[in-house]
Amino acid sequence: MAFEYAPAPESRAVVDIAPSYGLFIDGEFVESSGGGLDKTVSPATEEVLAEYTRATAEDVDRAVRAARKAFEKWSALPGSERAKYLFRIARIIQERSRELAVLETLDNGKPIKETRDADLPLVAAHFVYYAGWADKLEHAGFGPDPKPLGVAGQVIPWNFPLLMLAWKIAPALAAGNTVVLKPAETTPLSALFFADICRQAGLPKGVVNILTGDGSTGAALVAHDGIDKVAFTGSTAVGKQIARTVAGTRKKLTLELGGKGANIVFDDAPIDQAVEGIVNGIFFNQGQVCCAGSRLLVQESVQDELLDALKRRMSTLRVGDPLDKNTDVGAINSAEQLARITELADSGTAEGAERWAPSCELPSQGYWFAPTLFTNVTQAHRIAREEIFGPVLSVLTFRTPAEAVAKANNSQYGLSAGIWTEKGSRMLAVADKLRAGVVWANTFNKFDPTSPFGGFKESGFGREGGRHGLEAYLDV
């Protein structure tokens, strides 16, 4: 039986978007030295939301100089004063979280349900958590008086624009660094909004600088001689390029890159709960999540039962207007990303896997991809090896726990994994053998500022979150 839903749109009137934005350098919005303007669109409608500035190498230089100048005083402040600035920022984010949730949904295409209930609470919590560390660095286990690195150059992706900003800026500032941050070219708006929050919080100028732009802006930032630290979240290919760029310099590097997470379901798993976890694992944020559970490894004996239940559940997913409060799956972030997902999914069919998707009507405007499932997938298939970064699940099977572990670890990546079993000892033994930085048991895609996040192998190095997350921004 199908339920009919009336539209339940969140109002977009809560947020003001300027027609065009400059660069946020040294505490104010300024014009570029010569970079042009780019447009950011709503992926759900292709409507132009605003124009933003493409920062040049000269702009990067200006921002790094501002950050360097600000570093002297910021790093010399008592930690308790830095803490209070960060608490102010956290509280203003909490106050303005509805504005930010709507803005993020407009610019990114993800459902308002997610920006409102996941992204924004986590953003505020991240600032709260690291605010508390600012005056406790000597207790963090890195020696009696750990020092900041200096100026951090930070490049973030489009899948969680503001959350990735929080993961980068909060620990950097807590530790006493100043930052130059470049948001992704398809999602610059929440970072530009954040500049206004810095103003309201009275943050000293130059401590946070925001440069919008494309890959060339990011490359100029990473290569700049005046930075002491590079933090990047994005694709493994770009991560490797950055690693080459900083080779031979004194720049400290942390990378949070791609993944091909295995979600392992044993025959004793609670099936309904596992189905919810699988759906969350691959369709949360349209699967555009580095730690997505994009490979389902199911024990043969429960394969039929599980896949029947999973297909039933997928048929109830509501795909459409991201601003609608009932929407489960929103728009793909860009035409470019949609093309990549489409190409990889087609390779799945071409290589012999069996494709299934529920019938669902996709809007005629914008970038959309229906939740999709592949069975009969082998480990050699591209859809089992390459990160799709979209709502596409590849299903493989196994017979023994050892086989499950071997298949899960058969990947260049090692970011996340899931284990579904009622038996605690099995869960812990499998978790012990998985080469992945985050392992969720009987849950998936859980995040918390106190909990370190990051990968093994080619999923990158360094951790964000928790006490461990401070290390990336301290001279230790």
Add this chain to the structure above:
Amino acid sequence: MSERLSVFKTYKLFIGGKFPRSESGRVYEVTAATSAADAAGKGNWLANAPLSSRKDGRDAVVAARKAFGAWSGATAYNRGQILYRVAEMLEGRREQFAAEVADAEGLSKAKAAAQVDAAIDRWVWYAGWTDKIAQIAGGTNPVAGPFFNVSSPAPTGVVALVAPGESSFLGLVSVIAPAIAAGNTVVVVASEKAPLPALSLGEVLATSDLPGGVVNILSGRAAEIAPSLAAHQDVNAIDLAGADAELAKELETAAADNLKRVLRPQPVDWSAAPGTGRLLAFLETKTVWHPTGSLGAGGSSY
């Protein structure tokens, strides 16, 4: 034109989130510190504070115990938010507390204000500890066997605090905040001669989203109230910060009856960075074991 006549505040206890008078109906005179030379104590009268009875103390313990389940079960993040809210509320009443502390401790306005500022910042300091203390006081233990083994701190329970006598506000906050940051609930015996900042703090806590009963504040004679708290079978720990050597010995002896954790009085510079001592003093360590099984070469053995 005559000067406007001010309205005096009736200072009351803070128990279970409410503001009762002492059940005994007793009060005692509180005078400004500068008039201490006046033997009769009537020179510079500030207020009549409730003179708490042992029964008030027992009521406070009941309230603290009732609040313990929800407070210790709240997320560390939630507790941190509430402690930070206390700092926010206090910042707005900075002037009032500076005046009360100046009277209570005989300080200049500037020195009293510095005490209040430090007390506000102390709430911020401990707000940041709620979700970090487990990360420095706990951890996994690499036991020599197929077991997952993790130790985490857990709050001790209801803690009785004999607040410092001299530092009526900064010292008071410095003993309350760490105990509740760690998830305990407390019964505080305020500074005997300078209880007014403590009683006013109750008004701040009542408007800071802090659940009723997490902090209970009594004014009166420590020598009268504290022994029954030290002997109380439903109190799990006692901080003797404000007890003199003789009282401290009596209280520690009484506390032994149900093996309360005892924090002995020691010289403390309340304006210095507090460290983690008072957080760790009222935490238990809980270690959980779970078998992990093993992955044998010929398959799985679990």
